[in-house]
Amino acid sequence: MTDRDQFITLVEQHTGLLLKVTSALVGFDDAEDAAQEAVLRAWQARANLRDPNALRPWLLQIGVNVCRQWHRDRLGTQRRMQQPLTDETGELLATLDADPGTTSYAATLDLRQAINELETEQRLIVVLRYYAGMDATEIGMALGKPPATIRTRLRRALYLLRQRLRDSGHLSAMRPHEGDAHV
Numbered sequence: 467m468t469d470r471d472q473f474i475t476l477v478e479q480h481t482g483l484l485l486k487v488t489s490a491l492v493g494f495d496d497a498e499d500a501a502q503e504a505v506l507r508a509w510q511a512r513a514n515l516r517d518p519n520a521l522r523p524w525l526l527q528i529g530v531n532v533c534r535q536w537h538r539d540r541l542g543t544q545r546r547m548q549q550p551l552t553d554e555t556g557e558l559l560a561t562l563d564a565d566p567g568t569t570s571y572a573a574t575l576d577l578r579q580a581i582n583e584l585e586t587e588q589r590l591i592v593v594l595r596y597y598a599g600m601d602a603t604e605i606g607m608a609l610g611k612p613p614a615t616i617r618t619r620l621r622r623a624l625y626l627l628r629q630r631l632r633d634s635g636h637l638s639a640m641r642p643h644e645g646d647a648h649v
Contacts, residue, residue: 469512473508473509473512476518477505477508477521477525479522480522480525480526483522483599484501484505484525484526485497485498486597486598487529487530487533487594487597488501488529488532488533490594490597491529491530491533491590492536492537496536500529500532500533500536503532504529504531504532505525508525508528511528522604523600523603523607524607526607526608527609527610530594530608530609576630576631576634577627577631579634580626580630580634581593581627584626584627587619588619588622588623588626590609591605591619591620591623592623592624592627594608595620602614602616602620
Protein backbone atom coordinates (compact mmCIF):
# COMPACT_ATOMS: atom_id res chain seq x y z
CA MET A 467 0.00 0.00 0.00
CA THR A 468 1.41 3.39 -0.95
CA ASP A 469 1.73 6.37 1.35
CA ARG A 470 -1.15 8.01 -0.53
CA ASP A 471 -3.43 4.97 -0.20
CA GLN A 472 -2.61 4.61 3.48
CA PHE A 473 -3.37 8.29 4.08
CA ILE A 474 -6.68 8.09 2.20
CA THR A 475 -7.72 4.99 4.15
CA LEU A 476 -6.98 6.69 7.47
CA VAL A 477 -8.66 9.99 6.56
CA GLU A 478 -11.81 8.33 5.20
CA GLN A 479 -12.50 6.97 8.69
CA HIS A 480 -12.82 10.54 10.04
CA THR A 481 -14.44 12.39 7.14
CA GLY A 482 -17.95 12.32 8.62
CA LEU A 483 -16.76 13.77 11.91
CA LEU A 484 -14.68 16.40 10.10
CA LEU A 485 -17.79 17.45 8.15
CA LYS A 486 -19.79 17.76 11.37
CA VAL A 487 -17.13 20.00 12.90
CA THR A 488 -16.71 22.21 9.83
CA SER A 489 -20.46 22.55 9.30
CA ALA A 490 -20.85 23.67 12.90
CA LEU A 491 -18.09 26.26 12.46
CA VAL A 492 -18.62 27.70 8.96
CA GLY A 493 -22.13 26.60 8.09
CA PHE A 494 -23.57 23.76 6.06
CA ASP A 495 -22.96 25.43 2.69
CA ASP A 496 -19.20 25.72 3.21
CA ALA A 497 -18.58 22.61 5.31
CA GLU A 498 -17.41 20.41 2.45
CA ASP A 499 -15.02 23.08 1.16
CA ALA A 500 -13.53 23.58 4.62
CA ALA A 501 -13.22 19.82 5.16
CA GLN A 502 -11.57 19.41 1.78
CA GLU A 503 -9.13 22.21 2.60
CA ALA A 504 -8.35 20.51 5.93
CA VAL A 505 -7.67 17.18 4.20
CA LEU A 506 -5.42 18.92 1.66
CA ARG A 507 -3.46 20.63 4.44
CA ALA A 508 -3.22 17.34 6.32
CA TRP A 509 -1.84 15.66 3.19
CA GLN A 510 0.74 18.42 2.79
CA ALA A 511 1.76 18.14 6.46
CA ARG A 512 1.48 14.34 6.75
CA ALA A 513 5.19 14.06 7.59
CA ASN A 514 4.42 15.90 10.86
CA LEU A 515 2.05 13.13 12.00
CA ARG A 516 4.25 10.76 13.97
CA ASP A 517 1.50 8.51 15.34
CA PRO A 518 -1.26 7.33 12.96
CA ASN A 519 -3.47 6.75 16.04
CA ALA A 520 -3.40 10.52 16.61
CA LEU A 521 -4.84 11.24 13.16
CA ARG A 522 -8.35 12.04 14.41
CA PRO A 523 -7.47 14.92 16.78
CA TRP A 524 -4.73 16.10 14.40
CA LEU A 525 -7.10 16.23 11.43
CA LEU A 526 -9.84 17.90 13.49
CA GLN A 527 -7.33 20.48 14.72
CA ILE A 528 -6.46 21.26 11.12
CA GLY A 529 -10.18 21.54 10.35
CA VAL A 530 -10.77 23.93 13.25
CA ASN A 531 -7.76 25.99 12.16
CA VAL A 532 -9.04 26.16 8.56
CA CYS A 533 -12.41 27.42 9.81
CA ARG A 534 -10.76 29.95 12.11
CA GLN A 535 -8.60 31.21 9.24
CA TRP A 536 -11.66 31.55 7.03
CA HIS A 537 -13.25 33.76 9.67
CA ARG A 538 -10.06 35.76 10.22
CA ASP A 539 -9.41 36.26 6.54
CA ARG A 540 -12.98 37.43 6.04
CA LEU A 541 -13.68 34.43 3.82
CA GLY A 542 -16.10 33.63 6.59
CA THR A 543 -18.40 36.61 6.89
CA GLN A 544 -20.07 37.97 9.98
CA ARG A 545 -23.18 36.18 8.75
CA ARG A 546 -21.40 32.83 8.95
CA MET A 547 -20.05 33.58 12.41
CA GLN A 548 -23.55 34.33 13.65
CA GLN A 549 -25.28 31.59 11.65
CA PRO A 550 -27.30 29.32 13.94
CA LEU A 551 -26.48 25.64 14.10
CA THR A 552 -29.66 24.92 12.14
CA ASP A 553 -30.65 26.49 8.88
CA GLU A 554 -34.04 27.10 7.33
CA THR A 555 -34.07 23.81 5.42
CA GLY A 556 -33.03 21.66 8.35
CA GLU A 557 -30.10 20.22 6.39
CA LEU A 558 -27.56 21.10 9.06
CA LEU A 559 -29.69 19.54 11.76
CA ALA A 560 -29.60 16.32 9.76
CA THR A 561 -25.85 16.60 9.31
CA LEU A 562 -25.26 17.12 13.00
CA ASP A 563 -27.72 14.35 13.88
CA ALA A 564 -30.29 15.08 16.55
CA ASP A 565 -29.46 17.34 19.43
CA PRO A 566 -28.15 15.21 22.25
CA GLY A 567 -30.70 14.60 24.96
CA THR A 568 -33.58 16.64 23.54
CA THR A 569 -37.08 15.25 23.58
CA SER A 570 -39.06 17.65 21.42
CA TYR A 571 -38.70 20.00 18.50
CA ALA A 572 -39.34 23.03 20.74
CA ALA A 573 -36.68 21.86 23.18
CA THR A 574 -34.26 21.36 20.27
CA LEU A 575 -34.89 24.92 19.07
CA ASP A 576 -34.42 26.31 22.58
CA LEU A 577 -31.20 24.34 22.99
CA ARG A 578 -29.90 25.56 19.63
CA GLN A 579 -30.82 29.14 20.54
CA ALA A 580 -29.03 28.84 23.88
CA ILE A 581 -25.93 27.36 22.21
CA ASN A 582 -25.88 30.14 19.62
CA GLU A 583 -25.97 32.76 22.40
CA LEU A 584 -22.76 31.44 23.95
CA GLU A 585 -19.46 33.20 23.34
CA THR A 586 -17.66 31.87 20.28
CA GLU A 587 -15.12 29.71 22.14
CA GLN A 588 -17.74 28.29 24.51
CA ARG A 589 -19.99 27.49 21.56
CA LEU A 590 -17.08 25.80 19.80
CA ILE A 591 -16.26 23.66 22.84
CA VAL A 592 -19.91 22.59 23.25
CA VAL A 593 -20.20 21.75 19.55
CA LEU A 594 -16.97 19.76 19.53
CA ARG A 595 -17.96 17.88 22.69
CA TYR A 596 -21.59 17.10 22.00
CA TYR A 597 -21.92 17.15 18.22
CA ALA A 598 -18.50 15.85 17.25
CA GLY A 599 -18.16 13.55 20.28
CA MET A 600 -14.65 14.71 21.15
CA ASP A 601 -13.32 14.48 24.69
CA ALA A 602 -11.49 17.27 26.53
CA THR A 603 -8.08 16.03 25.43
CA GLU A 604 -9.06 15.98 21.75
CA ILE A 605 -10.75 19.38 22.00
CA GLY A 606 -7.70 20.73 23.78
CA MET A 607 -5.45 19.44 21.00
CA ALA A 608 -7.72 20.99 18.36
CA LEU A 609 -7.85 24.36 20.12
CA GLY A 610 -4.32 24.41 21.52
CA LYS A 611 -5.51 24.49 25.14
CA PRO A 612 -4.89 22.16 28.08
CA PRO A 613 -7.67 19.61 28.73
CA ALA A 614 -8.26 21.11 32.20
CA THR A 615 -9.01 24.48 30.60
CA ILE A 616 -11.43 22.82 28.19
CA ARG A 617 -13.22 21.04 31.07
CA THR A 618 -13.52 24.32 33.00
CA ARG A 619 -14.86 26.21 29.99
CA LEU A 620 -17.25 23.40 29.16
CA ARG A 621 -18.61 23.39 32.72
CA ARG A 622 -19.12 27.17 32.48
CA ALA A 623 -20.85 26.82 29.10
CA LEU A 624 -23.13 24.06 30.43
CA TYR A 625 -23.98 26.20 33.45
CA LEU A 626 -24.98 29.06 31.13
CA LEU A 627 -26.98 26.70 28.92
CA ARG A 628 -28.85 25.30 31.92
CA GLN A 629 -29.68 28.84 33.08
CA ARG A 630 -30.99 29.82 29.65
CA LEU A 631 -32.98 26.62 29.30
CA ARG A 632 -34.42 27.04 32.79
CA ASP A 633 -35.50 30.55 31.78
CA SER A 634 -37.11 29.16 28.62
CA GLY A 635 -38.85 26.38 30.53
CA HIS A 636 -36.95 23.58 28.80
CA LEU A 637 -34.38 22.59 31.40
CA SER A 638 -35.14 18.92 30.76
CA ALA A 639 -33.77 19.42 27.25
CA MET A 640 -30.25 19.16 28.69
CA ARG A 641 -29.51 15.70 30.00
CA PRO A 642 -25.95 14.83 30.93
CA HIS A 643 -24.22 12.36 28.63
CA GLU A 644 -22.49 9.30 29.91
CA GLY A 645 -18.99 10.18 30.96
CA ASP A 646 -19.59 13.94 31.16
CA ALA A 647 -18.21 13.98 34.68
CA HIS A 648 -14.94 13.12 32.99
CA VAL A 649 -15.40 15.47 30.03
